[in-house]
Amino acid sequence: MSTRTLISPAQLARPRGKALYWTVFAVVVVAFTLVFLGPLYWMASSGVKDAQEVVQTPPTLVPKSFTPGNYSRAWDVMGLSTLLFNTLFYAFGALAFQLVLDVAAAYSLSKLRPVLGKAILGMMLATLMIPATVLVVPQYLTVLDVPIVHRNLLNTPWAIWLPSVTNAFNIFLLKRFFDSVPKELLDAASMDGASPMRILWSIVLPISRPIIGVVSIFAVVGVWKDFLWPMLTLPDPSKQTLNVGIYSLSNGVPVNVLIAALTIASLPTLIVFLVFQRNIMSGLTAGGLKG
Amino acid sequence: MAAPSLTPSTAAHARPSPPRGTAPAPPGGRLAKSLRRNLTAHGFLIGAVVCFAVFSWYPMIREFLLAFQKTEDGRVTWVGLHNLTTVYHDPAFWQAWRNTLLFTVLALLLGFAVPFVTAIVINEFRHGQGYLRLLVYLPVMLPPVASVLLFKYLYDPGYGLLNEVFRVLHLPEQQWLQDPDLSMLSVVIASTWMNMGGAALIYLAALQGIPGELYEAAELDGAGLFRKIWHVTIPQTRLILSLMMLMQIIATMQVFVEPFLLTGGAGPEGSTTTVVYLIYQYAFNFNNYGAAAALGLLLLVVLAGFSAVYVKLSRNDNE
Numbered sequence: 145m146s147t148r149t150l151i152s153p154a155q156l157a158r159p160r161g162k163a164l165y166w167t168v169f170a171v172v173v174v175a176f177t178l179v180f181l182g183p184l185y186w187m188a189s190s191g192v193k194d195a196q197e198v199v200q201t202p203p204t205l206v207p208k209s210f211t212p213g214n215y216s217r218a219w220d221v222m223g224l225s226t227l228l229f230n231t232l233f234y235a236f237g238a239l240a241f242q243l244v245l246d247v248a249a250a251y252s253l254s255k256l257r258p259v260l261g262k263a264i265l266g267m268m269l270a271t272l273m274i275p276a277t278v279l280v281v282p283q284y285l286t287v288l289d290v291p292i293v294h295r296n297l298l299n300t301p302w303a304i305w306l307p308s309v310t311n312a313f314n315i316f317l318l319k320r321f322f323d324s325v326p327k328e329l330l331d332a333a334s335m336d337g338a339s340p341m342r343i344l345w346s347i348v349l350p351i352s353r354p355i356i357g358v359v360s361i362f363a364v365v366g367v368w369k370d371f372l373w374p375m376l377t378l379p380d381p382s383k384q385t386l387n388v389g390i391y392s393l394s395n396g397v398p399v400n401v402l403i404a405a406l407t408i409a410s411l412p413t414l415i416v417f418l419v420f421q422r423n424i425m426s427g428l429t430a431g432g433l434k435g
Numbered sequence: 436m437a438a439p440s441l442t443p444s445t446a447a448h449a450r451p452s453p454p455r456g457t458a459p460a461p462p463g464g465r466l467a468k469s470l471r472r473n474l475t476a477h478g479f480l481i482g483a484v485v486c487f488a489v490f491s492w493y494p495m496i497r498e499f500l501l502a503f504q505k506t507e508d509g510r511v512t513w514v515g516l517h518n519l520t521t522v523y524h525d526p527a528f529w530q531a532w533r534n535t536l537l538f539t540v541l542a543l544l545l546g547f548a549v550p551f552v553t554a555i556v557i558n559e560f561r562h563g564q565g566y567l568r569l570l571v572y573l574p575v576m577l578p579p580v581a582s583v584l585l586f587k588y589l590y591d592p593g594y595g596l597l598n599e600v601f602r603v604l605h606l607p608e609q610q611w612l613q614d615p616d617l618s619m620l621s622v623v624i625a626s627t628w629m630n631m632g633g634a635a636l637i638y639l640a641a642l643q644g645i646p647g648e649l650y651e652a653a654e655l656d657g658a659g660l661f662r663k664i665w666h667v668t669i670p671q672t673r674l675i676l677s678l679m680m681l682m683q684i685i686a687t688m689q690v691f692v693e694p695f696l697l698t699g700g701a702g703p704e705g706s707t708t709t710v711v712y713l714i715y716q717y718a719f720n721f722n723n724y725g726a727a728a729a730l731g732l733l734l735l736v737v738l739a740g741f742s743a744v745y746v747k748l749s750r751n752d753n754e
Contacts, residue, residue, distance in 0.1 A: 148647020149559055150663055152654060156561075169560055173567070179628070180570040186596055187585050201593045202602065249483035258476030264484060271491045273742050277689040277711045278731040281718045282494035282501060290489060309486035340475050369579055371692045376719065387580040391696065394584060403588060406581040417576040421569060424576075425636055 184410070191215060191404035198400040211400070218405035221397055226382060227389040228412070234374070234385060235367040237301055238308035242363045243356070245309045250318035251344050255330060265319070268312045277372070283307065284376050303377035304367060311366070314359045321355040322348060358427030361420065368413060498735075501728035518729035522717075530705055531713045534619060535688055538709060541623040542687040547680055550631045554638035555668065568639065572632035579629065583696040586625040587612070590697075612698050615706040622707055626693045634679055638672065645671045674748070681745040685738050691715065710734050 155161045190198055194209035218224060252258060253265050287297045287307075297303040325348055333343050349356070367385075374385045381389065386409050394402055417424060505514045522528060550571075557567045574582055589596045590611040598608045611621045649667045658666060669676070694700055694707040700715070701708045710730065718727035 148650055149642075149645075150555070150650060150660065150668065151559055152650070165561075168556075169562065172556055172560075173563060176567055176570050180573055183585055183589060183628075184573070186589065187581075190588070199594045202599050203594050203596055245482035245486065248479040252476045252479035256472070256476035256479060258473045258480065261476070261480075264480065267492065268483075268487055271487070271495070273739070273746075274495055275685065275689050275735060275738050277691060277714065278735045278738075279491070279494050279498060281714065281724055281727045281731060282497040283490060284718070285497065285501075285724065286490060286494050291493060306486050307490040309483055310491040315483065340479070344479075365576070371579055371696075372715075387578050390578075390584070391580050394580075399588070402584065406584055410577050410581045413576045413578065414573070417573070421572075425568065425572060 187403055187410070188407050191218075191400065191407045193400050195398050195400055198398075198403065214400045214404040215408065218397075218401045218408060221401060222390060222393050222405050223381075224386075224389075224405060224408055227384060227386045228409075230378075230383060230389075231368060231386045234301055234304045235364045237305045238367045239360055239363045241305045241309050242311060242314060243360065246311060246315050246359070247318060247349075247356070248344075250315050250322055251340075251348060253315075254319045254322035255325075255343075255348070256340060265315075268310075268315055271310060272312050280372060280376070283373075287377055297377070299378055299380045299383050304374065307373070308363065308367060311363070314362060317355060317359060318352070321352055325351055357423050361424055361427055365413070498728055498731060501724055502732045503725075503729075505725050514725065518725040519733075521723075521726050522730045522733070525713075527705060527708055527713055531708045531710045534705075534707060535690070535709045535711075537619055538623060538690055538694075538707075539684060539687045541620060542626060542690075543680065543683060545623055545627045546631060546634070546687070547683060549627060550635035551638050551676070553631070553635045554642055555664065557635075558639055558642045568636060571635045574629050575632040577629070579692050580696065582629045583625060583693060586621075586628070587697055590621055590625075613703055615702070615704040618698055618702045618706045622690075622693050622697050622702075625697060626687075626690070629693075634683070637675065637679065641672045641675045642668065678745065678748055681741055681748070684741050685745070688734070688738060688741075 151161075156165055189207050191214055192210055192212050193204070193207045193214075194211045197204060197207065197209045253261050287303050289296060297306075329347060330343055333347055334340075338346070369387070370385075371387045371391075375388045375391070378384050378388065381392065384392065390402075390405055390409055397405070502518055503513060503515060505512050505517070553571060557564055557571075560567070592598060592608065592610050592613065595611070597611065601608050609617055612618050645668065649671065650663055653663050653667050689711050690709050691711040694702060694709055694712060695715075698707045700712045711734070714727045714730050714734070717723045717730065
């Protein structure tokens with residue numbers, strides 16, 4: 145690597161420097177593996193222990209009993225298939241709503257620039273200043289009785305989907321990216337008679353694939369990790385998300401079955417993360433902090 | 436700057452520019468054209484704006500109104516400062532603020548310093564950076580319930596792994612979540628494990644932006660490792676450090692999920708009752724939305740102070 149960091153290459157090249165570097169490196173790699181993978185190993189391995197071994201003092205590092213049936217029991221008893229399906233349904237529904245409505249809004253604010261556009265953007269960004277937990281109570285009351293239409297959205301996916309659109313941070317990211325799309329390109333297209341819709345679809349969106357990817361990941365992960373809001377708005381056990389469903393059943397099942405359920409619940413996001421790690425991690429640092 | 440959105444189009448008309456001429460002339464005059472353009476633009480905006488209006492802006496207003504109202508059997512009455520005094524005289528009020536503050540301080544000591552040191556160390560390595568970054572970020576991707584319940588299992592005084600490690604190291608076993616003096620620290624440790632990945636990666640990106648010449652210059656002046664960190668690394672990342680610290684203060688003061696799942700919210704002797712948990716109790720256990728809103732308003736005022744600093748700093752950042 146050519147970039148210079150804290151410790152000079154000359155220092156590292158010396159025999160003592162080399163020895164020190166490899167010692168520190170080995171210690172850190174082992175420590176990090178223990179701290180971050182250790183609990184995950186503990187989770188997966190405790191999931192195959194039998195009911196006695198899992199609550200035994202002292203605990204066993206390598207399971208002595210092997211009851212993989214815990215996993216299938218967890219799947220059946222906790223209704224994980226329903227919970228998993230619900231969570232996917234809410235997450236991808238929220239993604240669809242955000243992609244359509246937030247992309248359209250960001251495009252309008254960035255390129256079509258309507259009257260009052262700046263004021264609207266300002267009001268959207270102002271919501272970032274209000275701590276989310278403070279708004280939970282009035283938002284909950286709003287979902288109970290939506291103004292004007294007077295509908296109760298409790299136990300419906302709308303209670304997740306519609307509020308997810310109010311993601312000012314995603315709109316901000318999208319708008320900032322759209323701002324960087326050269327104006328000449330759009331002018332040329334509109335001269336050829338392309339409508340704003342056509343320009344968005346055929347020019348802006350293809351260029352914006354990276355940011356759309358980042359925003360999509362934020363949208364899905366946001367719903368996947370949320371706890372308080374789905375717990376309040378989806379009290380019906382058959383409508384719950386993975387997080388809430390596992391929490392509400394956690395006291396009624398044996399420890400080894402619960403741990404097996406936690407392992408199953410962790411797998412989807414872990415797999416997605418391992419596949420898309422590059423996009424996810426670059427998206428994270430692209431999110432607003434440059435220079 | 437009353438209508439900045441109009442300036443580009445009027446400028447285009449004032450200039451004798453050829454581009455517009457080739458486009459098919461829209462029906463009607465300039466006014467109709469501008470109207471049509473605005474209608475299209477607002478058409479693209481309307482969906483998001485309606486969602487914001489119903490689920491963000493209206494609740495924001497309602498939060499303020501609720502704090503001064505009382506709802507009984509569907510009848511709404513104005514009660515002035517009654518909700519605020521109710522909240523203030525609640526014996527849990529000061530305890531909740533103390534706990535929230537304690538959580539914030541501990542979370543900063545751990546959740547701020549640990550990711551920064553981690554980032555500095557990872558950045559020095561010429562090997563395995565990808566692997567270490569992956570490890571640190573892994574917990575962020577887990578569903579919080581999985582991480583938290585896993586920690587509950589690890590913390591168990593009897594069969595938990597943590598006390599087993601302590602036994603092997605000949606350290607005194609701890610009660611962790613059941614010990615009122617230790618419960619909050621246990622919550623913070625779990626929370627740090629779950630959330631530090633994001634901060635560590637942001638610091639890492641900031642460290643990689645530090646020009647190497649600065650370190651070389653510091654070495655020529657005879658600076659050692661710690662003086663280089665103190666005089667180069669920290670000043671160079673000062674802005675991101677302060678922004679992240681404020682964001683973390685704002686986030687940690689709203690802590691809810693971790694104590695709620697680990698200790699049931701209140702914890703032993705109320706030692707993990709936080710302000711947001713108190714809000715939750717008012718609203719969803721006692722159906723006292725007014726008190727919940729009043730306490731929410733207080734939290735908002737406290738956090739607004741931090742937010743003001745944050746906005747000021749990010750302004751400077753953009754210049």
